Amino acid sequence: MAARINRWLRRVPPWLLYIGVALWAGWLFYNGVVGQLGADPVEALELAYGDLALKLLIVGLAVTPLRKWTGVSLIRFRRAIGVTAFFLVLAHFLVWAVLDVQTLGRVWADILKRPYVTIGMSAFVLLIPLAATSNNWSVRKLGPAWRRLHRLAYPAALLAAVHYIWLVKGFELEPYIYAALIGALLLARVEWRPRRGPARA
Helix, strand or coil, rough: CCHHHHHHHHCCCHHHHHHHHHHHHHHHHHHHHHCCCCCCCCHHHHHHHHHHHHHHHHHHHHHHHHHHHCCCCCCHHHHHHHHHHHHHHHHHHHHHHHHHHHCHHHHHHHHHCHHHHHHHHHHHHHHHHHHHHCCHHHHHHHHHHHHHHHHHHHHHHHHHHHHHHHCCCCCCCCHHHHHHHHHHHHHCCCCCCCCCCCCCC
């Protein structure tokens, strides 16, 4: 079954993900402009962009465990997943900064005074070098350091989950499910080695 799925996936070009996410984001923004996103279209845009970005971060974390446990490989899509996730995080940030908060002074004040904004900005900052180096030239130039740099995706995903939990008003189960998935996927990357007993004479 895994081999059949992998053969089908090899026929799907990764650039379809870029186009699909860009079209979806543009369509959603258009709906906000024409008043189809409810009473607060800015908040609806923020939540929608942020929610899909977090889902893509989770999918990106799942690539290696999925291949290890099932044999299904999404490796060729991992770069597209990461870049589109960053694009949506950037869109989430811009909607908040430009359309919601609107002034640089208030943006900075919110980053300093509101913990959920501070956490969210920390996740955003961690993702910037990952997006900037998601190209073949950077992989060749950085060598082994490239892989170490891209481990920043782990704390970025955790911070993004905490940001979402603190952002929502009241109790909602969805952010906690995302946080649990991220925690489980990170634990799945740990190499558990059996503890050796004392050497016998």
